[in-house]
Amino acid sequence: MPATQLPPATHVMDLHSHISLRNLAVIALVSTAILLISIYRPAARDQIAPSSAIDFSPRMQMLGSFEESSATASAAVAPLQPLSSVMTPRGQLSVSSASGLFSVEDEARLGADLERALSYVSERFGSGPSDTINAQINWEPSCGLHGIAYTQIRNTQVFTCPDLPRNRAVNIMAHEFVHQLAQDRYGDAHLGADVILLEGVATWGAGEYWLGGSADFRSFVRPWLQNGSSLPLGISYVGRSISDMNTLYYQWGSFVEFLIQTYGREKFDALYVSGSNNAPASADYFGVYGKSFADLELEWRAWVLE
Template sequence: MRRQKPLDWATLGPIAVLLGLLLLIVNQLNQPKNQYAPLSAYFNDAAASVPQSQLTPLPPTTLQAIEQSNAAGSSNQIDLVLEAELYQDQSNELASELQIALDYVQERTNIRLAERVTVVISQDAQCGFHGVTYSDVRVIYIYSCAGVARSRVVNIAAHEFVHQLEQDRYGAAHLSTDLVLSEGFATWGAGRYWLGSASDFTSFARDYQANGQALPLATHYAGVGIDGMNVLYYQWASFVDYLINNYGREAFDQLYISGGERQPGAANYAAIYNRSFGLLEAEWRQTLD
């Protein structure tokens, strides 16, 4: 019986290293990449934008620390707090751009900010770029990370500013309203900061319908993934635009405070418009054809 030649570990060592590196590269290529909604939205953590309960979720110590901090920059209506090293050398520019965005959404929504608002820029270890508005205490958190352009922070802030304006106009009812209305109005109110080169949100909704991506308006964003949330938020913005343009702002304001318990399509549409939510959605979809 022929004797096998012993393994040459000196030869196998480099081969094993190369194989290990190859496997590592393949594994990294297969890892899911962070995805963001169009125009710097935050749909990898969209739930954070939903109006919170009437009780402030911010721990008292956190709120006190924010109130006692020295603002890194300020403007007519905004105090900017930088909790991390992010944008430290751009604080004045960022504060100015945030105020411009706030001026724009106030004009677009025809709502004026009741009092100053604090914008806190914090760092997310996982780079989960998103925003959350604690509207009852007038604090907006935007979680960012190194490499995220300042313009993206401003884009997300535009949406969050509208949530604060919703609180100022509608009061406590804002915290329990229909998601189609709260998120749709906040997206619509952000206007150019979320439209990019498009002229209106209906152009997005029309494309979704033509491409078979459209979702029923009463769909909750939980469980539909990032792409689904993109579709919903832009559809909701288009629907809000339709309601305001066709039935007037006064009726929309009445609808907004008619309840909904944060469920999409659950406001009292029939009482305000004498039409069911389903019929209104059908009317809106006809405009997309």
């Protein structure tokens, strides 16, 4: 499936990432060395991120990219473009974008777009930001659309280029915002969360920004389970293809949707803070639900196919 769905190369790369303050500090100090070191480290948290395009279709949405998060991080600490900045009236969001990245008209709309996105994901996620989020849109010369969330310093970034429409950057930012909301809701436990839940909740929380017209993640992933192109939930995306990563992110979003709809938010919150080292399926599923991860995955599959 996904391999046939990739758009032209310049539009292929959607990726997003977030790393801990600890990593950021290291990168800031030795930004060149970290590039070498990180080749041998597992990718930090997120990588891909599809998004709806102007001519969206679910199939077109299956695009993404995989990059070492360190490459993203090094770009993040050394932005080359001057930034313009606007503070939203509510003070929850400070938006800046690389000059020349957007037309004057687009740049004028960007703040309102992102403010709406933050408001939407806050309502969907169930809680808002605890303080101002600094949202930054950077110029990515390769046109590889991706994002990163430095949740401990409240900085979310999306990298894009003038060839990509504004809404695609907003779509990625919506996902990054949810990572920040997760940090604000769960505290530092967020940083070690089971990657299935960490990326699943950010994908699910981005809702319509990632669904592009589909009603929910359940119906979005259903065809994959029907045609046998789905993946097991409990695997890492590290080292996998772009399309596999996209599949996992959407499946994880749907799994989070399943857990919250079926068992409620309180249990999900308890589950979220029980993971360790971002390992897939490391959360205490049995302790919270009285069911193993494997059993819950079977339940999820049956639920999707209902």
